Amino acid sequence: MKMKKICCLLLCVLLSGCVTKPDNADMLMDVFFTKLTSFDFPTLNNYLETPIDDTIQNEFTSVTESANTSKTTIEALKILKDLDISWVQIESNDSYALFNLTIKYYGLNIIKEDYLELFIEAFKYHADNDKYDEQIAKAYNIAYQKSLPTLSKEFIIECKNINGEWKITDANELISQIISVFKKQIAQIN
Structure with a gap:
């Protein structure tokens, strides 16, 4: 699991600043969902047949x-931006592919229980803003490290090969x- 995230992060770093033209639908899924956690909508739109609606971008x-x-x-x-994303190809041909996508999220209410104890410890430093900020970040990081993604949603993702270029519809x-x-x-x- 950690190795997959490291590989995805490395791929994201390698691909930042350039738009990769995926050779197939699975590669499209990999590139798109690696870039998804940045929520860089103009870049994400390069991989979509229908761009992300402005209303949705404004809501984010x-x-x-x-x-x-x-x-x-x-x-x-x-x-929350640390999404655990996986997919399985349901059907495919030269011009079309369908995927079952699962996104797992961290349930902050569960992390919050662990965090509260650590927050009380961090609050001792409330008079020193820098130390307090450091302790708050540390508290969430420790609580996060102890947790696992507990919420999940599933989606069906359709991809098309349009004029030799794979796009998520x-x-x-x-x-x-x-x-x-x-x-x-x-x-x-x-």
């Missing part, structure tokens, strides 16, 4: 801006659902 911006209101929610958003529902989970999770810890 709104969620991230509201999450940036406290040290706790900033750390929580970092954890539409990711608006997928992105919208991810944002919805982020909003609910952050609301639970506020």
Whole structure:
């Protein structure tokens, strides 16, 4: 599991700044979902037949801006972006592929239980902002390391080969659902 994340991170670093033209549907899935955690919508749109709707992009911006209101929610958003994504190809031919996609999320309410104990310890440093910030980040990191993704959603993803270029037909529902989970999770810890 950790090795897969390291490989995905390495692939993301190697591919940052350039748009890779996937040779097949499975490669498209790999590239797209490696880049998904950055939520760089212009880059993601390069791999989509139907671009991500502006309303959805604005909603994501709104969620991230509201999450940036406290040290706790900033750390929580970092954890939420660590998605465990897997897929299985259901059917395929030269111009079409269908995948069953599973996304696992961390349940912040479970992490919060472990975090509360560590937060009390971190609060001792509330007079020293730098030390307090460091301890809050450390508390969430420790709680996060002790946890596993506990929530999951499944999607059907359709890919098409359009003029020799593989594209995901539409990711608006997928992105919208991810944002919805982020909003609910952050609301639970506020």
